Amino acid sequence: MDVKAEVQNRTPNYPLIAAMIIMSHVQFTEIYDRLAQTHGSDQLMVINALNIPPSDTSQKYLYALQAANEAGWLPELVRLLARTNALHANTFSPRTPAGAQLEALVSPQAGFLDAGLLPSFRRAIPRICLIRVNPSHATGTGFLIGPQVVLTAWHVIKELVEPTDPTKAQARTAKRLEVLFDFVGNENGIRVGVHDDWLVGASPAHELEQRQAWEFDPEATTEGFDSHLDFAMIFLSHPVGIERGFYPLDRNRSAQLPCQVNLYQYPGAAKLKLTTGIAIEYWPKAVKARLLHAANSTHGSSGGLVLDDLGEAVALHQSGGWSDLRQKTINGAIPTSFIATAGAVAGFDTTVIDGVEPLALLPTSKHPVFGREKFQELVLSAVAGRCRVIAVQGELQTGRSFSLEILEAQLTASEHTVVRLSARDFPQEATAAAIFLIQGCGTKPEEMGGLPSATDYHTASAAWLKDALLPHLIDALVRAAGARIMWVVIDDLDEFLPETASAHLLNLLLSQLDSIPSLRFIFLGRVLLSGLPQDTEFERLSKPTVLDVENTIKRHIVAAKFEGDIDTKSAAQILHPKNVDQCVSTLALEYCRRISHLITTGGS
Structure with a gap:
């Protein structure tokens, strides 16, 4: 079975999902039974009667989730739970990693979760992209670190750099690089072009990493890992981060160990997935240039976004290696604090915008701008x-x-x-x-x-x-x-x-x-x-479309650094005038009354 098929057919992590459910039993039963009736499945009461209740009360929905998956409608159930804020992002428990291959599936029993499961992390999804290099079809993951800049692993794009200077792109390689956002769930993704001069900054992987011939030996004093950070910054054709949001590199932000980490990735070029694990330690001890973690990954995960348990970007997923101390394969990531420091020293500008920076609101009147x-x-x-x-x-x-x-x-x-x-x-x-x-x-x-x-x-x-x-x-x-x-x-x-x-x-x-x-x-x-x-x-000119309104909401959220949860598509559909004769000024007044007020007050 190929990697993509293996990922898609992997058993869901029922205990994790069950532990995340925070709604009342009555509310869960109502949602579950309604879907069960639609799909011709047993109701929750019947499932509970046929199984011995788990000793762990946090797992009381375990058998219900298994039954939904066997009947083929577990993803629909989880999406509905997520939309009703019935899933808690911080209730999952740690899992013990087990041996696997390079860029390792360190917890095979944990599998890969749909990326949209955790409500407090949903804002990450529009910022993450699939990266494909042609004609080799090498794939990886990337994420926005500026309005127009994506960060990925250098080894994902290494075939496009100059042999004599690994920090410079070969001429006329922009068309060989594909960047795809929103490749998640039922969406087929949105392709975004890259600038002709697409490589903003880069640092190659360490020679041992390129040869895949190293160990995460805690006593190692290997030189060069702090200056070989395996990252590449890709300059897009236009500033999509203005409406999608981005994770600015912060040299003062690092994972506080031990902690839960969440890895967003495109494993095997499959649709966006999320795995979780424990961040174990920094390596090597002398420089702490790699963050070791136990979140599952595989080919295509390189360049993935690693968030800590607060939803902050702390690392760029890189690959895996062997730990003699732990006698197992461990995944490694590059701390974004290291990348921020290296970028500042080298003068890499991740805030640069080439072209128009679309307005969300006018600076003085705060009038919304739809389209234009x-x-x-x-x-x-x-x-x-x-x-x-x-x-x-x-x-x-x-x-x-x-x-x-x-x-x-x-x-x-x-x-x-x-x-x-x-x-x-x-x-x-x-x-x-x-x-x-x-x-x-x-x-x-x-x-x-x-x-x-x-x-x-x-x-x-x-x-x-x-x-x-x-x-x-x-x-x-x-x-x-x-x-x-x-x-x-x-x-x-x-x-x-x-x-x-x-x-x-x-x-x-x-x-x-x-x-x-x-x-x-x-x-x-x-x-x-x-x-x-x-x-x-x-x-x-024509009158604003629903998409124009939605993009304004997205840009407003990003500009205001709003951390609340707004369904931008639904909000745009509600705001968009049903009366074709309604003027733009009336739409703007409604926007200010509803959306601007919501964002200004922090969602209260």
Whole structure:
């Protein structure tokens, strides 16, 4: 039987699950009997009558769990118990490890639990990913340590590094690396790309570890284990950690031994699993560069997340080795405190973000932002000068005018100035339009000076606009911008501007923006301005989806470091308006009343 099949067919740890049930007997019976009836199984009373009660009262549901598993509906029962907060994360008891293979199944009788069983650890699940290297199909596990950085074991990705420098990735290897989140339960996973320069930092495994020729001898004085930490930091294509959360590396956080540890992993590339065990000791004694533990693992578990009994990240699972002292195989992990220290010394930045960092709430008003990642990306592009004109097209209730507040939240006041003008007030005469733009950008009438008049030029009107009025307009706007970038936001573009001299002047101005570093234009409305430059960037708005709302909740939870338990999908479905005519502002008010209040008050 292959590893994947062996994991999937392993006997559940009934004693562990039974010990975790904290609801009353009456409540458990109600849930159990309802499912039993659905599946045509015996009720709890019948099962108890056919078996001798266990001497350990914490195991009173042992036979019920076995019967549910034999009938094929134990996972459904456990999921229901987890959803009703009937499972306690800290009631399981230690288990004695037994001999096994490298990257060992140190407690074969314990098996692998579905990763979502423990309510207080469910927040870990979205932060963990399956890693696959092609074409060898080598697999491992990883977890987010920053908004855009995943940590895994170096030996998982070692075939992608330079032979002469194990801390550098080979060129053009990004496409050979697969990262899959949410590969758990009934979900098929979400694939996330990696950056072209994907290896942020790395430390190779020790030579003895690479040869799998070492022992966890407590008296060993082997050198080099403190500088060979077997980790790799992978830079993703976009910052998924903003909504999934992540475990920042903390050089001051370590497992307080002895303690319970929980290992999240993709054993044999199967779906996400959880094993538990006891953290035994640090090794070698002199440097304590490896955390020895007894949580089950197998091939594919390398890079797994090790949490302590408080749900804090304390280690990166690595592999297994032989302990002469204990006469058995023991698993080893790299303390994240060591990785944090090594990363700080080497200057590895796990907080860096390349691209947009999607907003959850506006910093001042605390107004929620639903979707609008496209607009935020376009603003960053315009800041960098890659585009100069953005057109946002949408109906009145889609939140298009809210673009102004998103824009201001993304910009720093010391470097940017934002002015808002209404298309309803835009004059049709060219000189009046120039005055409207100049004064709208902050220039006082007495500071303007005289504008050239068409009557003073004996040329055609088009030539006067281009050769006389336009240069004066550009000069005045540049002076108004000063050392900052001036963002001119023209809202209320719900009707096409008449084909007048003022519209022609505006089009001439937009066509010159590539040569005016300090100007940007944003148009908001139901229609598009005619004659926009070819390099204009567009966002077409629709009303927020349920997924938009759910992502906002996730980002809010992460930003607020909220430790409570919110079913984000259900909350988003409840909040999302059933009435298609409901406007975004009403949705935002409901969000503030329900979700923001819940997070701000800590769930009370």
